[in-house]
Amino acid sequence: MVNKIVSVGLKALLWGFAGTGLASLLLVGLVAWPLRQPPELASISQSARAVDRSNMPGLDRFQARDGTWLAYRHYPPSAVAANTPVAILVHGSSGSSTSVHALAAALAGHGVETYAIDIRGHGGSGARGDIGHVGQLEEDMADLVALIRKAAPTAPLTLIGHSSGGGFALRVAGSSIQHLFARTILLAPFLGAFAPTNQPNWGGWANADIPRIAALTTLRGIGIDCCEALPVLAFAVPAHSEQRQVPVYTERLRSNFGVHPDFRTDLATASQPISIFAGAADELMRSDKYAEAVHAVAPSVIVKLIDGVDHMGIVNSPRAISMIAEDVAKFGASS
Amino acid sequence: MMDGNVSGSRGFCIMIVSILSAGSNVLVWMLAAVGFAALLLAALIATPVRRPPELTSISTTAGAVDRSDMPALQRFHARDGTELAYRHYPGHSPPNGQVAIVVHGSSGSSIAVHALAKTLAARGIDTYAPDIRGHGGSGTRGDIGYIGQLEDDLSDLVAEIRTAQPAAPLTLIGHSSGGGFALRVAGSPIQNLFSRTVLLAPYLGYDAPSSRQDAGGWASPDIPRFLALSVLRRLGIICCESLPTIAFAVGPNTSAILAPTYSFRLMKNFAASADYRGDLAAAGKPITLFGGAADELMLPGKYRDAVGPRVPVRLIDGVNHMGIVSDPAAVSVIADDVAKAGGGS
Numbered sequence: 001m002v003n004k005i006v007s008v009g010l011k012a013l014l015w016g017f018a019g020t021g022l023a024s025l026l027l028v029g030l031v032a033w034p035l036r037q038p039p040e041l042a043s044i045s046q047s048a049r050a051v052d053r054s055n056m057p058g059l060d061r062f063q064a065r066d067g068t069w070l071a072y073r074h075y076p077p078s079a080v081a082a083n084t085p086v087a088i089l090v091h092g093s094s095g096s097s098t099s100v101h102a103l104a105a106a107l108a109g110h111g112v113e114t115y116a117i118d119i120r121g122h123g124g125s126g127a128r129g130d131i132g133h134v135g136q137l138e139e140d141m142a143d144l145v146a147l148i149r150k151a152a153p154t155a156p157l158t159l160i161g162h163s164s165g166g167g168f169a170l171r172v173a174g175s176s177i178q179h180l181f182a183r184t185i186l187l188a189p190f191l192g193a194f195a196p197t198n199q200p201n202w203g204g205w206a207n208a209d210i211p212r213i214a215a216l217t218t219l220r221g222i223g224i225d226c227c228e229a230l231p232v233l234a235f236a237v238p239a240h241s242e243q244r245q246v247p248v249y250t251e252r253l254r255s256n257f258g259v260h261p262d263f264r265t266d267l268a269t270a271s272q273p274i275s276i277f278a279g280a281a282d283e284l285m286r287s288d289k290y291a292e293a294v295h296a297v298a299p300s301v302i303v304k305l306i307d308g309v310d311h312m313g314i315v316n317s318p319r320a321i322s323m324i325a326e327d328v329a330k331f332g333a334s335s
Numbered sequence: 336m337m338d339g340n341v342s343g344s345r346g347f348c349i350m351i352v353s354i355l356s357a358g359s360n361v362l363v364w365m366l367a368a369v370g371f372a373a374l375l376l377a378a379l380i381a382t383p384v385r386r387p388p389e390l391t392s393i394s395t396t397a398g399a400v401d402r403s404d405m406p407a408l409q410r411f412h413a414r415d416g417t418e419l420a421y422r423h424y425p426g427h428s429p430p431n432g433q434v435a436i437v438v439h440g441s442s443g444s445s446i447a448v449h450a451l452a453k454t455l456a457a458r459g460i461d462t463y464a465p466d467i468r469g470h471g472g473s474g475t476r477g478d479i480g481y482i483g484q485l486e487d488d489l490s491d492l493v494a495e496i497r498t499a500q501p502a503a504p505l506t507l508i509g510h511s512s513g514g515g516f517a518l519r520v521a522g523s524p525i526q527n528l529f530s531r532t533v534l535l536a537p538y539l540g541y542d543a544p545s546s547r548q549d550a551g552g553w554a555s556p557d558i559p560r561f562l563a564l565s566v567l568r569r570l571g572i573i574c575c576e577s578l579p580t581i582a583f584a585v586g587p588n589t590s591a592i593l594a595p596t597y598s599f600r601l602m603k604n605f606a607a608s609a610d611y612r613g614d615l616a617a618a619g620k621p622i623t624l625f626g627g628a629a630d631e632l633m634l635p636g637k638y639r640d641a642v643g644p645r646v647p648v649r650l651i652d653g654v655n656h657m658g659i660v661s662d663p664a665a666v667s668v669i670a671d672d673v674a675k676a677g678g679g680s
Contacts, residue, residue, distance in 0.1 A: 017370035226575040
């Protein structure tokens with residue numbers, strides 16, 4: 001009897017270990033899946049390169065709560081009035097404050113005091129393509145707002161994000177720090193890997209290491225955040241562009257710099273006004289689908305499409321940026 | 336005949352079944368072994384890092400330095416695009432003709448070596464004090480991208496310096512963990528970028544004769560996690576090297592100037608190689624070692640045994656671990672030595 005119990009127990013233990021072994025090998029196999037860099041996407045590099053940056057302000061820096069120095073560009077408003085509206089502008093994936101210079105200058109030209117940040121992992125902030133932990137980008141954002149609040153304690157603050165930065169702006173709009181901002185504007189936002197607003201194959205802009213992401217997501221699900229510094233996302237940047245662009249993201253940067261896995265959860269918890277602007281000719285996003293995608297959860301979101309504007313054009317074509325800047329300035333004046 | 340055939344084929348079947356069942360048994364046992372190893376590694380890795388209590392001798396000595404005349408941070412792009420920070424102390428006139436790079440110790444930044452850098456500049460030595468990636472103004476606190484990146488960063492800094500100083504002899508000076516790293520560089524493929532290396536109270540590894548247990552209370556390594564990650568690295572699995580494996584005895588509210596923990600990859604890279612004797616053996620250029628006789632983190636009396644006859648060792652009386660880079664007498668002795676060596680080369 002005792003023998004039988006011991007033998008059954010040992011057998012169960014053996015099979016338990018064997019099951020764990022099989023699961024480990026499977027996870028290792030998925031994690032080992034290599035990440036491939038996609039070929040350069042010329043529409044992005046050309047449109048971004050066409051911007052005149054001769055009048056771009058230099059990088060300023062502040063220390064985030066962990067001591068890391070983060071960089072931003074400050075665009076003082078053309079005319080200073082009482083309670084001048086303030087905007088924080090977040091660039092898209094792989095870029096930096098440089099990518100949104102034209103829009104930042106247009107906002108300042110419309111009387112909006114504008115801060116264009118280099119999100120940690122980009123430009124002058126932190127180490128390229130990585131952050132410390134998921135949630136650090138929200139902490140960085142709160143630290144930047146605290147810095148801005150020293151100079152402008154009560155001015156209404158608008159958060160503006162482009163592409164992945166638009167996804168991140170929506171994440172913030174639905175997060176516990178949402179009340180730092182009076183309003184959020186999403187420019188051609190990337191609403192997650194499975195959003196109906198994506199062009200097939202993400203328009204050729206990025207390759208994701210799906211097996212690795214699946215394995216790391218599984219591990220995180222069981223409380224193991226061992227491997228989140230592994231690269232999982234590669235962008236279609238030109239060769240030898242390391243000085244200006246980030247070629248790959250780690251898992252923790254990928255999962256933090258964007259919406260939550262389902263963007264609808266962010267929309268559902270957001271309480272301040274949200275607007276979306278997108279170019280009708282966007283080659284990465286199916287901009288005609290934005291209204292349908294967001295209105296199912298949040299009918300109050302305002303969606304505006306701009307004809308003849310593509311994915312980078314929404315932050316650098318003169319027509320688009322003047323429309324957006326006017327909208328931000330008007331809202332600031334009315335609030 | 337018929338009977339024999341039947342029994343033969345039955346025997347064959349039994350053999351196949353027993354091979355299959357033995358095979359599946361072997362498979363189950365192998366998977367079980369993998370599962371056991373995975374659980375063991377996971378348990379080791381799950382052991383948390385513990386923060387040691389503040390070591391006041393470090394904070395007090397470091398805090399006593401006058402930094403009113405410290406130059407501001409400058410920045411350059413490393414090869415991966417990350418901006419790295421350094422302080423430049425232009426050599427005073429008359430120029431000595433040499434350039435020095437001074438590397439700070441664990442957790443600190445260029446701020447920690449200000450007194451020494453200033454004194455070197457006063458001797459006419461053009462001096463650069465970098466914030467090593469993961470510290471101060473360089474990268475994200477307490478982490479780097481991969482083991483070997485710090486050597487890449489140092490080469491990039493030398494290339495940056497070489498645009499202004501194409502031919503001047505370069506001395507690499509490192510303090511504490513930065514001294515261990517300077518020794519690593521002195522024995523590495525990039526050793527010929529430097530004409531000489533000076534180690535100040537270097538940390539030579541946990542098993543070196545000159546090391547006190549847990550660096551005299553300064554550092555608390557997560558040994559189970561460190562061992563597990565080392566095993567994985569041996570197996571070619573570099574999955575988890577951004578996990579913290581060591582914590583330092585920094586004071587509260589010091590995150591603006593100090594890195595409280597290191598990831599595995601920073602801890603491994605910002606140090607001598609696993610056996611510092613290999614670095615010594617591979618080094619082709621002169622190395623000198625200075626230590627404070629009153630060092631509370633190291634056993635300075637053991638440095639001579641540790642590095643052997645090839646490396647001159649000088650101990651300075653009454654100087655502790657941070658004093659070797661901040662005490663006026665100590666920095667003056669070191670600066671004189673660096674200035675003189677250049678004159679002779």
